[in-house]
Amino acid sequence: MALLRNGTKGLWGSFRRFASSGCTIYSLSSGHVKCGVSVIRVSGPQTKKALRAIVANKEYEPKATYLKSFFHPTSKEMIDRGLLLWFKGPASFTGEDSCEFQVHGSLAVIAAMLDALGKVDGLRPAQPGEFTKRAFFGGKLDLTEVEGLADLIHAETEAQRKQALLQSTGALARLYDNWRRRLIRCAAHLEAYIDFAEDEQIEGGVILQLTKELKAVRRDIVEHLSDQRQGELLRDGVRTVIIGAPNVGKSSLLNLLCQRSISIVTDQAGTTRDIIETMHNFGGYPVVFSDTAGLRRETTDSIEQEGMQRAKACLAQSDLILLLADAKDVTKLAHNDSVPQFVDRYLNELDIPLDLCNGKRLQLVANKTDTLSEEEFQQLDKLSNVLPISCHKPDKMPIFLDSLEKQLQKLCGEPRAENPRITNTRYRQQLERCIQHIDIFLRDYSPDVYPDLAIAAAKLRNSVRCIERITGHVSCEDILDVVFKDFCIGK
Secondary structure, three states, X not given: OHHHXXXXXXXXXXXXXXXXXXXXXXXXXXXXXXXEEEEEEXXXXXXXXXXXXXXXXXXXXXXXXXXXXXXXXXXXXXXXXXXXXXXXXXXOOOOOOEEEEEEEEOHHHHHHHHHHHHOOOOEEEOOOOHHHHHHHHOOOOOHHHHHHHHHHHHOOOHHHHHHHHHHHOOHHHHHHHHHHHHHHHHHHHHHHHHHHHHHHOOOOHHHHHHHHHHHHHHHHHHHHHOOOOHHHHHHHOEEEXXXXXXXXXXXXXXXXXXXXXXXXXOOOOOOOOOOEEEEEEEOOEEEEEEEOOOOOOOOOOHHHHHHHHHHHHHHXXXXXXXXXXXXXXXOOOOOHHHHHHHHHHHHHHOOOOHHHHOOOEEEEEEEOHHHOOXXXXXXXXXXXXXXXXXXXXXXXXXXXXXXXXXXXXXXXOOOOOOOOOOOOHHHHHHHHHHHHHHHHHHHHOOOOOOOOHHHHHHHHHHHHHHHHHHHOOOOOHHHHHHHHHOOOOOO
């Protein structure tokens, strides 16, 4: 049983080293721009000392707000008048004694307050992410909540905000902790069987029961992994590539979608040579649009050849493909069943291998509808799985935009507390390894394979450690460094 506790020794050892440093940190927590109010945060054992130096030598009620004048501890000159909030540990964000000074947001006031705090013995400027790191080591947040908080800070769309808020408030943490506890229970029962089966007459059915529970946990994890990467797409943005033949209107479409001139548009084919990327909020979903070079089978221009290779590489990394074609070519199709054959033929003309599009959502878009006759447009309108547009006369754009938003909704899904999604590739990798370790145990466990049950228990404990590497219950300094470096100073 002692082996089960080894996983947390690294974490608590790090916490003791972290707490024993005795440092009190301070930093501007709001943005480094002129604003109405700026917040300066202090956290650590010397927080009260900082209060007495900047404000006055008196006691303050926890979680109460005071209107006070702030003074420089050396010159005794008044810096500003603002709000003071005092949080007594462990009832604070970091779990330590903390306070916040809310001052006017001029650069001069901020500089004077930071200089004043720097003159107090025992205080030092915080490093990026150090307040959140202290909250993590103090047991206020697990690693998924920390990363959810980072995502919330960087959220640019409504759907990203919802997903990050769910994660930062423990939606994933509760799910993963439930699996961790169930796996630990299985390992504990196995170790109890090893240690006491002969002496205490523990029933042999315990192995059958833990095997049943392992299969149930595995089934839950597999279902969690079968999410089509919705959480990751929402977090990082849906990579949407616009491809098609030269001069079919790809750059015009990008400019129309972005409502500004990003790509150069001319009548000359092959104007776009390199990849042009831009990120946009589309109905609450983040989209990374990529304009690419026009594709065709034959060209002697070495620069155009390089542009086409980059376009295909961009296509390989995409999540959604907008395949742009000339509307006149699409009007030749008789019915919807002809569209897949047209797409395959068109991709072949563009020299795009069909397997490059496997597993990706593809939408055929017929551009230049302003060049069609009434009869041709009616024929095109019958094809329900084709989106007709005209970049020169964008009266059909609302239909196109509505369809695109629905595509994004299907790709990203809707964040829900009862079904939190994987938002990080690291989580997916560790969960896949967890399943592998469970499979090894379920497949290989027998007295013949593991005459020493302690070896079987070690195999099972590996699955627990995979979950713990996600939540940070084990010491994983390399992971922590990556997570916390993404925070700004003051958070």
